[in-house]
Amino acid sequence: MAHAAGVSQATVSLVLGGKWRGRVSERTAQAVRDAAARLGYRPNLAARSLRLGVTRTAMLVVPALTHEYFARVYTGAARVAAENGFGVVLYPSPAGIGPARDPFGSARTAIDGVIASSMAADALTGIGDGGLPLVMLDSDPDTPGGPPTVNLAVTDGIRQVVRHLLALGHRRIAHIAADVDTWTFRARTQAVTAELAAAGAPAAVRHRSALGVDAAREAAVRALTAPGPRPTALLCDDDILAAGACKGARTLGLSVPADVSVTGFDDLSLARALDPELTTVRLPAEGIGEHGMRALLAVLAGRPAPAVELPLTLVPRGSSAPPAA
Structure with missing residues (x-):
């Protein structure tokens, strides 16, 4: 790429790393970007994660993949994650509720934090390298010293x-x-x-x-x-x-x-x-996922993540009526 742009490898590194301003001219930076586009360059995210010590990946732990509610929670979490340059790995607790093995061998090396439903909380005990940043969904907000919570009312x-x-x-x-x-x-x-x-x-x-x-x-x-x-x-x-x-x-x-x-x-x-x-x-449900991801992003950034409680709405339909006389 340096040869194609007619610059040094150090200049390519500065431009692609976003550190060129004040050190490289705009014309040179554009030449590097044009060369990258012609050559189809894509950053090696795995190498970048290894160098920076972060993966920009969160894990959502749920009791089941087949339940519509948890699918919608994932949709909300993934939307906010994408807006912030993160990805979300969805991990179901085997047998619905209960312990689970670490899906990565060492979760700390593969993800930055966890959002977990209380219905799958036991699965967390099987995730290696404990101490990962954690946000709990549908969990008791009054647990002393517990993680941030996002709950339904x-x-x-x-x-x-x-x-x-x-x-x-x-x-x-x-x-x-x-x-x-x-x-x-x-x-x-x-x-x-x-x-x-x-x-x-x-x-x-x-x-x-x-x-x-x-x-x-x-x-x-x-x-x-x-x-x-x-x-x-x-x-x-x-x-x-x-x-x-x-x-x-x-x-x-x-x-x-x-x-x-x-x-x-x-x-x-x-x-x-x-x-x-x-x-x-x-x-x-999507709101739960959205707020859960925002809370995790706050924790990762060292900001407070106050407890959240989302309001619910009764929807009367035909299955309820006055009792027979």
């Missing part, structure tokens, strides 16, 4: 669902709760309990379910056939559980919402595919 979202059902006249509410011990689902359980108590309504009977349609169908059947008056509403921790609950109601010959109302949480594409369409809570 889960408690307020559940409050909106409970108030919606109470306003429709429901008093016998069953809670189809995700059988996952993470902050985001504990917060939902606590919010259901607290909101019903504050309204003077009977406590919700809780039925635990794995995160799957079949498991939720079985949980809904248990809720709807338990001794005592039948629930008039099934409040579900997410849309997948709600889809299973709708199947469970139909298994028993019940109509949604004429015989039992069903609500979800997430507003996945699935919510509009169900018939009737699902009353649910819309989550700004």
Whole structure:
């Protein structure tokens, strides 16, 4: 390239490294750039990363690649990363939730920082060379000395669902709760309990379910056939559980919402595919990814990264209605 531009190798290095101003004329710098274009030069990013000690790569750790919510989180994170010259590696925790081996052998040599969902937090224990800059999503913001957090306003979202059902006249509410011990689902359980108590309504009977349609169908059947008056509403921790609950109601010959109302949480594409369409809570999934990446960039730059909580919106649809007389 130096030969093509008629300059020294040192001059080429200065121009391509962006350090030429005040040391090389504009005409010479343009000659080097023209030569680079003619020769199809591309910088060796691996060599540059080795020299600078940074990779400009973040890793997003999620429990699963197949869930629409986490795909949208990745989209938001990747957008902000690209705007700042970063890339994002997406890494799912094997088996959904649990420990994982270091995907790089030594993560510190391959990435600059990590954004992790609390549902895949155990995977972090398997990533070598601990101490990487970390931002947690959907994680307890009150953990002493914990990393920066970016959360959804889960408690307020559940409050909106409970108030919606109470306003429709429901008093016998069953809670189809995700059988996952993470902050985001504990917060939902606590919010259901607290909101019903504050309204003077009977406590919700809780039925635990794995995160799957079949498991939720079985949980809904248990809720709807338990001794005592039948629930008039099934409040579900997410849309997948709600889809299973709708199947469970139909298994028993019940109509949604004429015989039992069903609500979800997430507003996945699935919510509009169900018939009737699902009353649910819309989550700004891409916003979570965007804020998570911005927080990580702040940490990498040595700036404060205050906790973030994003508001949620109730979306009433056809799966909820006043209880039958």
